Amino acid sequence: MSASKLPNVGTTIFTTMSALAQEHGAINLAQGFPNFPIDPILQEQLLRASQENVHQYAPLQGLPLLREKVSGLIVRQYKRSVDMHEILITAGATQAIFTTIQALVFPGEEVIILDPSYDCYEAPVHLAGAKAIRIPLTDSFEPDWSLIEANTTQNTKLLIINNPHNPSGKVWSSTDFNALEGIMSRFPNLLLLSDEVYEFIAFEKGHQSIHERTAVRDRSIIVSSFGKTFHITGWKVGYLVCPKALMTEILKVHQFLVFCVNSVAQATLAAYLDLVDVNLLKGFYQQKRDYFRAGLEKSRFELLPAEGSYFQVANIRGISTLSDTEFCRELTIKHGVAAIPISVFNADAKDKGLIRFCYAKTTATLEEAIEKLCKI
Ligand SMILES: Cc1ncc(COP(=O)(O)O)c(C=O)c1O
Numbered sequence: 205m206s207a208s209k210l211p212n213v214g215t216t217i218f219t220t221m222s223a224l225a226q227e228h229g230a231i232n233l234a235q236g237f238p239n240f241p242i243d244p245i246l247q248e249q250l251l252r253a254s255q256e257n258v259h260q261y262a263p264l265q266g267l268p269l270l271r272e273k274v275s276g277l278i279v280r281q282y283k284r285s286v287d288m289h290e291i292l293i294t295a296g297a298t299q300a301i302f303t304t305i306q307a308l309v310f311p312g313e314e315v316i317i318l319d320p321s322y323d324c325y326e327a328p329v330h331l332a333g334a335k336a337i338r339i340p341l342t343d344s345f346e347p348d349w350s351l352i353e354a355n356t357t358q359n360t361k362l363l364i365i366n367n368p369h370n371p372s373g374k375v376w377s378s379t380d381f382n383a384l385e386g387i388m389s390r391f392p393n394l395l396l397l398s399d400e401v402y403e404f405i406a407f408e409k410g411h412q413s414i415h416e417r418t419a420v421r422d423r424s425i426i427v428s429s430f431g432k433t434f435h436i437t438g439w440k441v442g443y444l445v446c447p448k449a450l451m452t453e454i455l456k457v458h459q460f461l462v463f464c465v466n467s468v469a470q471a472t473l474a475a476y477l478d479l480v481d482v483n484l485l486k487g488f489y490q491q492k493r494d495y496f497r498a499g500l501e502k503s504r505f506e507l508l509p510a511e512g513s514y515f516q517v518a519n520i521r522g523i524s525t526l527s528d529t530e531f532c533r534e535l536t537i538k539h540g541v542a543a544i545p546i547s548v549f550n551a552d553a554k555d556k557g558l559i560r561f562c563y564a565k566t567t568a569t570l571e572e573a574i575e576k577l578c579k580i
Pocket of ligand 1: 236295296297298299322324366369370399401428429430431432437440441442
């Protein structure tokens with residue numbers, strides 16, 4: 205057996221909990237995927253595209269028409285004009301993040317990750333021979349800017365942020381962006397990777413994008429996911445936006461990682477972007493959030509604020525003294541609802557008695573889950 209390049213990586217908690225949910229016939233509120241049908245208009249466009257001549261390799265950077273439509277979307281949403289050469293269509297946000305890190309981060313450099321963090325950030329940092337510096341968010345999931353700055357050095361290549369946030373559902377305020385800009389101005393070589401896959405799912409506060417922050421966007425790689433926006437997580441199509449100088453390097457890795465992304469999906473999305481209003485997504489999920497929260501009001505779970513993304517964090521300390529991981533196992537096996545323990549998103553596995561539910565589910569599924577959760 206050769207040595208492992210990623211000795212600490214095993215099966216992810218999402219796979220483990222989904223398998224456990226299946227084994228015990230539990231409702232899966234663990235893994236973050238929608239369980240409702242896609243828009244029939246998107247289905248029609250997929251059928252139409254499949255009958256066209258779009259079945260061979262797409263251009264390296266993505267179908268020009270799709271990049272044109274993405275550019276239009278960014279102008280409409282964020283009033284930023286983006287050149288087609290600054291957009292790369294990727295195999296989901298995961299590939300965008302992996303490719304960016306491989307292309308831009310050198311061995312020995314440091315990358316700051318804010319915990320709890322989504323699980324696809326750290327492994328590519330290790331594979332690049334770099335060091336991940338995991339910094340905890342505050343108890344209310346806000347960036348601790350003085351701690352972040354104290355850990356930023358001339359050797360820090362990249363800061364990874366995620367807003368709206370998975371797993372907490374936190375949405376950043378202007379003060380966070382101002383603090384971020386302050387650090388970026390004091391460390392002129394620092395780059396920013398902004399994971400905005402839930403950009404269209406921000407409720408009362410609304411989403412502020414790095415696309416709108418003129419002081420830092422020219423040093424940023426901004427990542428989006430059609431999977432999250434159009435309920436098509438299995439298609440694995442997303443995109444990143446970055447300045448041309450960074451794109452040149454990112455394309456070199458992209459070329460040998462995937463070369464190009466699913467051509468039929470790209471052709472479908474290019475047409476669909478003219479037919480859909482992404483601003484409806486927020487209301488769609490807000491209704492689900494409100495339904496789920498109202499249903500759990502009578503439960504013994506303490507619900508934390510859910511400002512964006514499609515996750516609801518709940519405190520279990522009023523119910524159990526088990527660790528969050530043990531509690532989630534028991535919840536799945538004994539009570540028939542699967543959730544994710546928040547400790548797995550922390551480098552130090554710190555357990556604060558918090559678990560994450562995904563409410564991107566049909567009303568019927570949510571209703572059934574609420575009934576079970578209220579009995580605990
Ligand atoms: C914060 C965050 N970033 C990235 C991804 C990956 O997105 P994709 O499925 O487009 O690769 C996810 C998926 O759950 C996520 O929650």
